[in-house]
Each structure stands twice: as C-alpha cells, then as structure tokens.
Amino acid sequence: MKSLNCPKGHGPMGLKTIKKDIAFKGVDLTIETEAFVCQVCGLEAGTVATAGEAQQRIADAYRRKQNLLTGEEIRNLRKARHLTQQQLADKISVGIASIKRWETGTVQSASMDHALRVQLQCRIPDHAISGNRELSLPRVKLVAEHFEILIKEKLLKKGDKFLFLAKYLWYADMLAFRGLGSSMTGATYAALPYGPQLNNYRDLVDAIRDSDKAAAEPLSPEELRIIRQLAAIFPKKHMVYDAAHREKVWAETATGALIPYSCAPDLTEI
Ligand SMILES: [Zn+2]
Numbered sequence: 001m002k003s004l005n006c007p008k009g010h011g012p013m014g015l016k017t018i019k020k021d022i023a024f025k026g027v028d029l030t031i032e033t034e035a036f037v038c039q040v041c042g043l044e045a046g047t048v049a050t051a052g053e054a055q056q057r058i059a060d061a062y063r064r065k066q067n068l069l070t071g072e073e074i075r076n077l078r079k080a081r082h083l084t085q086q087q088l089a090d091k092i093s094v095g096i097a098s099i100k101r102w103e104t105g106t107v108q109s110a111s112m113d114h115a116l117r118v119q120l121q122c123r124i125p126d127h128a129i130s131g132n133r134e135l136s137l138p139r140v141k142l143v144a145e146h147f148e149i150l151i152k153e154k155l156l157k158k159g160d161k162f163l164f165l166a167k168y169l170w171y172a173d174m175l176a177f178r179g180l181g182s183s184m185t186g187a188t189y190a191a192l193p194y195g196p197q198l199n200n201y202r203d204l205v206d207a208i209r210d211s212d213k214a215a216a217e218p219l220s221p222e223e224l225r226i227i228r229q230l231a232a233i234f235p236k237k238h239m240v241y242d243a244a245h246r247e248k249v250w251a252e253t254a255t256g257a258l259i260p261y262s263c264a265p266d267l268t269e270i
Pocket of ligand 1: 007008009038039042043
C-alpha cells in the first residue's frame with residue numbers, strides 16, 4: 001500500500017518507522033515497525049504488509065530475548081546443513097507446516113527449539129561459523145582499509161554492497177583460519193548468487209563503514225602478510241571476484257547457506 005488517508009479526514013498519512021513497546025507472551029519487548037501516521041491527529045495505522053512484518057519482528061524480538069532460534073537462524077542453519085524444510089520436519093517428527101511457520105513469524109516451544117538445535121547446530125560448531133573469533137566490525141574496516149591501500153581501489157564506498165570487498169575479506173579470513181587457526185574478522189560468510197558474501201551484509205555495511213577502526217585489535221605481522229599476499233595475487237578487484245566464482249566451495253554450497261571455515265582447506269585459487 002503506497003498511501004493511506006486519515007479516517008478522520010486529515011488527508012494523506014505519512015509512512016514512518018515507529019518504536020512500539022509491547023508485551024508478548026508476558027515478556028516486554030520494543031520493536032521497530034512501519035506505520036502510516038497522521039501528521040494532524042497522530043493516528044497510527046498499519047498496512048496488511050506491515051502487519052505481517054510486525055508479527056515477524058515481534059516473534060524474533062521475543063525469540064532473541066528468550067534465547068530461542070529466530071526464524072532467520074532456523075532457515076540459515078537448515079540451509080547450511082543442506083536440508084529441505086521437509087527433511088528437517090522429518091528429523092524432528094513435525095509437519096512441514098511447523099517448519100514454515102517457525103521460519104517466519106511463529107514462536108517454537110522450548111522443547112522444539114532444543115530439537116531444532118540438536119539437528120541444526122551439532123555438526124557445525126560456532127567456531128566453524130565465525131572462524132574461532134568473535135565478530136569485530138572495526139577489524140573488518142581495518143582489514144578493508146589495508147586492502148584499499150594495497151590495491152589502490154576504493155572498497156568501502158557509500159552505497160557499496162561490498163561485492164568486491166567481501167571476496168577479499170573472505171579469502172583473508174579463510175587463509176587466516178587455515179594458517180593461523182582463527183579468522184581475522186570473525187565474520188560469517190554465506191554463498192550468495194554473486195559469490196561469497198558477509199552473512200546478513202545488508203545489516204552490516206553501514207555499521208562497518210561507521211565503525212571506529214582504532215577500536216580494532218591491531219593486525220599481527222602474520223595477518224598483514226596474508227593481506228599483502230592476497231593483494232599481490234589479486235591486484236584488481238575484478239580478479240578476486242572472478243576467482244571466488246571459480247571456487248567449488250562456493251559453487252557447491254546452496255544459495256543462502258553458510259560457508260563454514262572448515263571449507264578453508266578446499267580453496268583452490270589461493
Ligand atoms: Zn488525522
């Protein structure tokens with residue numbers, strides 16, 4: 001819905017992001033949601049589309065607070081295990097409709113959450129997702145700026161979706177994990193149609209650009225050596241982009257699924 005008129009006759013209402021405090025299943029939550037707001041009387045009205053989104057945000061806010069897997073986590077972990085919704089449903093003896101609902105806006109029970117974790121998390125431990133390091137956005141920025149200097153190209157431009165930067169980061173993190181035992185940035189990577197990409201990059205690009213690189217743990221000489229080595233192999237950004245697309249590790253991972261660091265030994269272009 002593009003516009004809505006105030007039912008009290010005040011003319012068009014504007015679409016705004018509003019914060020709402022709500023109680024859900026007895027837990028107090030604050031969620032951000034979009035609503036049409038009348039500039040004259042302040043009346044708020046959702047749309048059918050935003051009502052669905054709001055339900056999903058409420059469910060996810062609740063799940064985060066209760067330490068339950070969110071819908072997106074369930075979906076991403078399932079894809080990382082190369083399971084269809086039906087296969088996952090069979091493994092935990094529920095109908096496929098339950099999986100579909102949990103991956104969107106319905107909260108699973110604690111016992112079902114446990115069953116999901118047993119299936120989805122056991123064989124991909126946390127260290128394989130983040131490379132034995134906690135995610136550090138300032139470190140992502142620090143590594144990115146080193147690449148920018150070495151290849152003399154901008155990788156952190158405003159509006160940039162990190163199409164090229166993500167490949168340099170991916171190789172740097174994977175090589176560091178392979179050679180040094182932990183990644184450089186702690187980033188998690190997903191196999192997207194245009195190559196390996198920071199998982200949830202849409203939520204991260206601005207935060208990375210705005211982060212304070214002075215807050216990052218300085219790069220070790222070994223890490224700097226890996227960055228220089230990669231910049232020498234891929235002196236132009238299209239080269240790293242093309243190389244990443246030749247990696248079987250990426251090509252054979254389902255679209256949207258995570259590429260665990262345990263794949264690092266299988267990289268062929270470095
Ligand atoms: Zn009004």
